[in-house]
Amino acid sequence: MSQLSFFSAESVPPAIADLTGILAAPGQVVLAGGPQGQAARLSVVVDQLWRAEALAEMIAEAGLDPEISRTDENTPLVRTALDVRLVAIALEWTRGAVKTVPAQWLPGPRELRSWTLAAGSPEADDRYLLGLDPHAPDTHTALASAMMRVGIAPTLIGTRGARPALRISGRRRLSRLVENVGEPPEAPEALSQWPRI
16 A cells, blocks of 8 residues: 655645646647637547546546547547636647747646646656657757756657657656656556556
């Protein structure tokens, strides 16, 4: 039985900012204007349904309405409904139509959890990958720096390929990630994809 860290995702109250981890992954944010003013929506395509379901749970915990559907390629897609409370995040994370990383952004436990749910996978027993957005290469270095500032120094890999990621290796760094993201979702498939020491 593992003991929960004081800093784990389970010990931090849910907030809308938790979902910015989706944007560190290959997630997207779009602004939409309407007669009532602007609203925004977060979305991410994931490789397995358990990821979409666990992210939908985090979206609901943050007080937003989640939607799960499928892309034309039949891949799970999870997104929020359009919501005015996401406008600030959309403005911080974009410059024009290009995704960017806010200068002061730090991934806390719940941001790391949403990132892990969206795009985390083990590379080997002693290495874990947090997937990056291949369509937003300018975010990669900034995200690596943000991880360093929270004490989890990663290695940036695959920047020229279709699967760029931050590699977390070494017992101390992996331990810190595991403590932060908390327990895996209950789906049986999640266990093999979750970071562990």
